[in-house]
Amino acid sequence: MSQGLTMVVCIKQVPDSAQIRVHPVTNTIMRQGVPTIINPYDLFALEQALALRDQLGGTVTVLTMGPQMAETSLRKAMGHGADRAILLTDRFFAGSDTLATSFALSAAIGKINAETPVDVVFTGKQTIDGDTAQVGPGIARRMGLNQLTYVSAIPAIDKAAGEITAHRRAEGGVQVLKTKLPCLVTMLEGTNELRRGSLPDVLRAERAEITTWNAKDAGIEDVTKCGLKGSPTKVSKVFAPKPRSERAAMIEGADATPAAIAAAAVETLVAADPALPGVITRPSALA
Amino acid sequence: MSETPAKPPARAAKSKELPEHLKAYRHVWVFIELEHGRVHSVSWELLGEARKLADTLKVDVAGVVLGPAGEGTDQAVAEAFHYGADQVYLVEDPLLTNYRTDPFTKALTDLVNTHKPEILMLGASTLGRDLAGALATTLATGLTADCTELAIDGTSRALAATRPTFGGSLLCTIMTLAARPQMATVRPRVMSMPEPDRSRAGPVIRERLDMVEEDIVTKVLDFIPDADTNQAQLAFADIVVAGGLGLQRPENVQLVKDLAEVLGAEYGCSRPLIQKGWMTADRQIGQTGKTIRPRLYIAAGISGAIQHRVGSEGADRILAINTDPNAPIFDFAHHGIVGDALEILPALTEAFRARLAVDRLAG
Numbered sequence: 001m002s003q004g005l006t007m008v009v010c011i012k013q014v015p016d017s018a019q020i021r022v023h024p025v026t027n028t029i030m031r032q033g034v035p036t037i038i039n040p041y042d043l044f045a046l047e048q049a050l051a052l053r054d055q056l057g058g059t060v061t062v063l064t065m066g067p068q069m070a071e072t073s074l075r076k077a078m079g080h081g082a083d084r085a086i087l088l089t090d091r092f093f094a095g096s097d098t099l100a101t102s103f104a105l106s107a108a109i110g111k112i113n114a115e116t117p118v119d120v121v122f123t124g125k126q127t128i129d130g131d132t133a134q135v136g137p138g139i140a141r142r143m144g145l146n147q148l149t150y151v152s153a154i155p156a157i158d159k160a161a162g163e164i165t166a167h168r169r170a171e172g173g174v175q176v177l178k179t180k181l182p183c184l185v186t187m188l189e190g191t192n193e194l195r196r197g198s199l200p201d202v203l204r205a206e207r208a209e210i211t212t213w214n215a216k217d218a219g220i221e222d223v224t225k226c227g228l229k230g231s232p233t234k235v236s237k238v239f240a241p242k243p244r245s246e247r248a249a250m251i252e253g254a255d256a257t258p259a260a261i262a263a264a265a266v267e268t269l270v271a272a273d274p275a276l277p278g279v280i281t282r283p284s285a286l287a
Numbered sequence: 288m289s290e291t292p293a294k295p296p297a298r299a300a301k302s303k304e305l306p307e308h309l310k311a312y313r314h315v316w317v318f319i320e321l322e323h324g325r326v327h328s329v330s331w332e333l334l335g336e337a338r339k340l341a342d343t344l345k346v347d348v349a350g351v352v353l354g355p356a357g358e359g360t361d362q363a364v365a366e367a368f369h370y371g372a373d374q375v376y377l378v379e380d381p382l383l384t385n386y387r388t389d390p391f392t393k394a395l396t397d398l399v400n401t402h403k404p405e406i407l408m409l410g411a412s413t414l415g416r417d418l419a420g421a422l423a424t425t426l427a428t429g430l431t432a433d434c435t436e437l438a439i440d441g442t443s444r445a446l447a448a449t450r451p452t453f454g455g456s457l458l459c460t461i462m463t464l465a466a467r468p469q470m471a472t473v474r475p476r477v478m479s480m481p482e483p484d485r486s487r488a489g490p491v492i493r494e495r496l497d498m499v500e501e502d503i504v505t506k507v508l509d510f511i512p513d514a515d516t517n518q519a520q521l522a523f524a525d526i527v528v529a530g531g532l533g534l535q536r537p538e539n540v541q542l543v544k545d546l547a548e549v550l551g552a553e554y555g556c557s558r559p560l561i562q563k564g565w566m567t568a569d570r571q572i573g574q575t576g577k578t579i580r581p582r583l584y585i586a587a588g589i590s591g592a593i594q595h596r597v598g599s600e601g602a603d604r605i606l607a608i609n610t611d612p613n614a615p616i617f618d619f620a621h622h623g624i625v626g627d628a629l630e631i632l633p634a635l636t637e638a639f640r641a642r643l644a645v646d647r648l649a650g
């Protein structure tokens with residue numbers, strides 16, 4: 001019981017979304033040359049796992065489902081200190097939605113679990129490209145893990161007793177939850193800061209063997225539950241947001257001084273919405 | 288929601304037909320989020336949206352209320368009718384006192400399997416997203432998260448759910464063609480609040496939660512309410528004033544606060560100001576921050592990136608101040624001032640102060 005915690009951190013390699021564009025004529029996504037990053041939300045999950053390993057010992061395995069090039073993100077995660085990396089890659093996984101993604105990841109985690117029982121599975125709160133926040137709960141349900149979402153802190157974890165206490169962000173406050181291991185934790189952003197990798201970690205990551213599993217390796221018999229086939233949701237179209245039909249009406253003052261422009265702006269706003277002054281009710285506003 | 292949205296590949300056609308046994312699924316449901324005796328307003332916003340979808344489909348709207356008897360359930364049921372429900376499913380049980388994934392998932396799964404709705408909508412709150420993810424997996428159905436627009440596809444009768452993708456730079460429309468119910472979550476304040484009709488009422492269908500405390504592994508030890516009662520109420524403010532990187536220096540945030548003070552407004556900012564620590568995270572406006580729907584939004588020194596836009600374009604009226612006449616914010620603002628925010632903001636503060644003083648004298 002004293003070998004510490006066995007932890008799996010699910011990460012995703014995502015395009016740096018600030019740089020994606022739609023082709024103005026063909027309306028298709030122009031992905032070429034868009035750099036990829038580890039989904040920023042996942043970094044909080046990785047750091048939490050590494051911190052627990054510092055505290056209690058154990059291992060941190062990073063797992064991703066994606067194309068071969070997702071190896072880059074796994075190496076980066078190892079450079080920050082993860083012990084092992086597994087790439088789940090197969091053409092059957094292409095086009096997976098959340099349900100199919102959680103299916104494939106669960107299979108892979110199940111295989112890890114068969115080697116060494118997994119105590120905690122971590123994910124980020126959501127991804128920046130899919131942004132659904134649903135893969136974590138999906139894994140928890142499929143694997144029968146106790147589900148802890150939006151976790152901001154893990155004040156106690158006791159492997160011998162098989163218990164974990166977590167702070168969960170809720171509406172208007174924080175829930176203090178206690179549950180049993182194994183569990184699934186989705187980490188809230190801003191809860192920690194990912195450590196820099198040590199030089200040995202960075203060097204190790206460069207040379208490390210990345211374990212690569214296809215569907216069969218992960219023990220998936222029924223590939224119709226994977227990828228596009230296993231995805232109940234279908235993307236019917238992708239498009240760029242429409243600009244508003246009219247551009248803003250520019251306000252100019254009697255002269256170009258800020259005071260004149262501001263006076264004109266107040267007139268314009270009140271003319272457009274005569275009830276506006278009545279909305280301004282806070283006493284301090286009238287002081 | 289597709290994790291890797293892409294052009295619809297031809298193979299998708301295979302699972303386009305709704306299997307016969309799923310054709311019995313009818314009606315549009317909204318999960319009414321009741322916590323600590325209060326209903327989250329996103330639930331009413333969703334009922335307004337459900338009403339429109341149901342009218343298109345010519346079916347009913349049902350609200351689903353889960354909670355312990357006596358803690359706001361009666362009120363929630365009554366209001367669900369006011370905001371547009373035709374009937375309400377009610378499960379009252381002490382196990383539903385504090386939100387926990389298992390009892391809520393169990394209650395809702397059983398309701399869905401018994402009464403078979405075609406569409407099920409939840410708020411994309413922390414509770415709603417926790418529940419929706421668990422539920423969609425249990426029901427093995429499609430879930431589209433954080434929708435910004437919902438419509439019915441004319442040919443398939445399917446829910447066409449539109450949401451931002453790729454960090455908000457694009458939108459995509461997603462449909463669940465061969466599974467039921469079709470699930471969707473929507474963030475607070477994305478849909479407008481319907482007018483309640485206090486004369487509406489309807490039938491309540493009660494069901495039991497088939498579970499005992501011993502079945503539930505997770506225990507709630509405590510609930511620590513947020514100490515900071517000054518938490519920004521951006522989502523509900525009538526007037527919001529916000530600043531972006533155009534403010535240039537942290538001390539200029541004060542210019543935004545000053546104007547907000549005079550207007551009795553909330554103040555906020557674009558994301559980079561959070562990253563720089565110029566404002567606290569609860570004041571971020573946009574896709575990864577708060578969605579606002581004020582009567583008036585004043586944005587100073589904000590370029591109007593799409594991620595900012597999706598969180599602010601629900602404002603009735605937007606005034607943008609920017610030195611760059613070609614800034615994208617002028618594409619969706621109603622009024623614009625091309626000028627230096629550092630000069631215009633204090634001038635606006637003065638002009639509003641003067642105007643309000645006059646109004647007050649006039650009574």
Ligand SMILES: Cc1cc2nc3c(=O)[nH]c(=O)nc-3n(C[C@H](O)[C@H](O)[C@H](O)COP(=O)(O)OP(=O)(O)OC[C@H]3O[C@@H](n4cnc5c(N)ncnc54)[C@H](O)[C@@H]3O)c2cc1C
Pocket residue numbers: 017018128454455530531532533534556557558559560571572573574575576577587588589590591592593594595598608609610611614626627628629
């Ligand atoms: C996944 C993801 C999620 C994001 N989520 C959000 C979000 O929720 N909210 C959000 O806001 N952003 C978000 N962003 C960031 C977003 O893409 C933009 O980078 C950000 O909104 C830009 O902030 P800004 O307008 O303050 O800065 P900039 O884009 O740098 O714009 C500054 C503007 O100030 C103007 N200016 C300069 N000097 C002056 C002056 N003296 N007076 C007046 N105007 C001046 C400039 O002309 C310019 O238009 C997100 C990005 C990603 C990738």
